[in-house]
Amino acid sequence: MNISIVQAMIDAIDKPAIFINHQYVIEAVNQPYRNTYPVDIIPGKSQCFKVSHGNTKPCDQCGESCPIQQCKDTGRTASVVHIHTTKSGQSYCDILMRPVHDANGDLLGYLEILDKLAFASNYPTKGKMIGESAAFKAMLNKINRAAKSDIAVLLQGETGTGKELVSHALHTSSHRAEKPFVVIECTGLADTLFESELFGYEKGAFTGAQSNKKGLVDAAQGGTLFFDEIGDVPLTMQVKLLRLFETQTYRPVGSVQVKKADFRLVCASHKDLKSLVEKGEFRQDLYYRIAGFPIHLPPLRERQSDIELLCSHMLHELPSKKRLHKSTIEMLTNYTYPGNIRELKNIVEQAYLLADENVIYPTDLPELVSEPTVHTNERVLTLEAAEAKYLEKVVAKHEGSIDTLANALGVSQRTLYRKLQSLGLKVKG
Numbered sequence: 001m002n003i004s005i006v007q008a009m010i011d012a013i014d015k016p017a018i019f020i021n022h023q024y025v026i027e028a029v030n031q032p033y034r035n036t037y038p039v040d041i042i043p044g045k046s047q048c049f050k051v052s053h054g055n056t057k058p059c060d061q062c063g064e065s066c067p068i069q070q071c072k073d074t075g076r077t078a079s080v081v082h083i084h085t086t087k088s089g090q091s092y093c094d095i096l097m098r099p100v101h102d103a104n105g106d107l108l109g110y111l112e113i114l115d116k117l118a119f120a121s122n123y124p125t126k127g128k129m130i131g132e133s134a135a136f137k138a139m140l141n142k143i144n145r146a147a148k149s150d151i152a153v154l155l156q157g158e159t160g161t162g163k164e165l166v167s168h169a170l171h172t173s174s175h176r177a178e179k180p181f182v183v184i185e186c187t188g189l190a191d192t193l194f195e196s197e198l199f200g201y202e203k204g205a206f207t208g209a210q211s212n213k214k215g216l217v218d219a220a221q222g223g224t225l226f227f228d229e230i231g232d233v234p235l236t237m238q239v240k241l242l243r244l245f246e247t248q249t250y251r252p253v254g255s256v257q258v259k260k261a262d263f264r265l266v267c268a269s270h271k272d273l274k275s276l277v278e279k280g281e282f283r284q285d286l287y288y289r290i291a292g293f294p295i296h297l298p299p300l301r302e303r304q305s306d307i308e309l310l311c312s313h314m315l316h317e318l319p320s321k322k323r324l325h326k327s328t329i330e331m332l333t334n335y336t337y338p339g340n341i342r343e344l345k346n347i348v349e350q351a352y353l354l355a356d357e358n359v360i361y362p363t364d365l366p367e368l369v370s371e372p373t374v375h376t377n378e379r380v381l382t383l384e385a386a387e388a389k390y391l392e393k394v395v396a397k398h399e400g401s402i403d404t405l406a407n408a409l410g411v412s413q414r415t416l417y418r419k420l421q422s423l424g425l426k427v428k429g
């Protein structure tokens, strides 16, 4: 293999790139790669895992997936998201690893090309997406791939999973980053309002239209248009959206002139759009138009290992420094978060305000976090046992008479008395 030709090819790549041999040794390196890492790279000597991770062994022997190993296993190009130790600290990198063969099909080595992911971090950083779980890294990989093209992206995930944040990351890492990012909130907009907001209107188009007004499609010219909760768009408007997306043209309300639109489309929904299509509530043709590249945002309960890091990030944003006690972290990790990251943020902020000291204890957490939740495959309590547990808890807290407690529980005083007696419980008041 002629190394000077390999070096010339590596130099022609704009992104950080290296050529690696079978023994993980870097044979050729370009300047952007050298500029990324704090160590001196010696071609023919430096090993990739030492340079990027400071490790003494390949990544797969350190508990991380190794893209070279993946290439060896499949014989094909591999891609993974790793956290690298760069000149600017720990940084998310999307790695593309490509096996290179000669004319006889013999493997010469591996070409590695890097993309630094500026929108994510594995330590508290303002304005970035935070996480380090496998589900989070898989999502980052998809975001980075989609950001590089103009394909229509559909973000699907429960409320509070970060759809708006991801839509913004898609915009800032795209070639449209310098152009506008415009959000269209689709929930609760009546048909007429939706059309005039989106397409704008001409003077005199309807009562109150005293001058021409530009619409949001115009405002997003050259940039990204983000339709939040697209599943809430009424059927009558869906056909107009489809026309806009297919033809990239539209007509302001009251105008005869057709205008040309230029935007990258990103949509989000917490609803399962496919099932809306089956029920006839969402047009199938529109679904396929917007779902060019679907990205699933994992709920927080599937990213449990990120909870502690997210809490540190959220506490970092608050004025005085407080930390979570170990038992508080344990309790937060076991909760199921129907409101996902937004709910975690509220919980952390409430606990921060309630904590008298600079350590946040479980007693500072809202009550619902400590309530028993039923996980899949978890041992289910009998209703009788659950009732006993609940009564024990409310009796311990209740300050008034048995009469007021019976009222609050919606049972007669006699029924409550009987239940408490069988459990050996007594109301204080």
Ligand SMILES: Nc1ncnc2c1ncn2[C@@H]1O[C@H](COP(=O)(O)OP(=O)(O)OP(=O)(O)O)[C@@H](O)[C@H]1O
Binding pocket: 128, 129, 130, 131, 157, 158, 159, 160, 161, 162, 163, 164, 165, 166, 228, 270, 313, 341, 342, 345
């Ligand atoms: N990975 C993350 N790291 C840090 N903060 C996050 C992350 N993901 C989401 N958040 C925060 O969680 C909150 C909810 O995020 P966002 O509004 O993007 O969710 P959403 O899925 O669009 O919610 P909804 O469906 O209710 O509109 C925001 O305050 C956001 O900054």
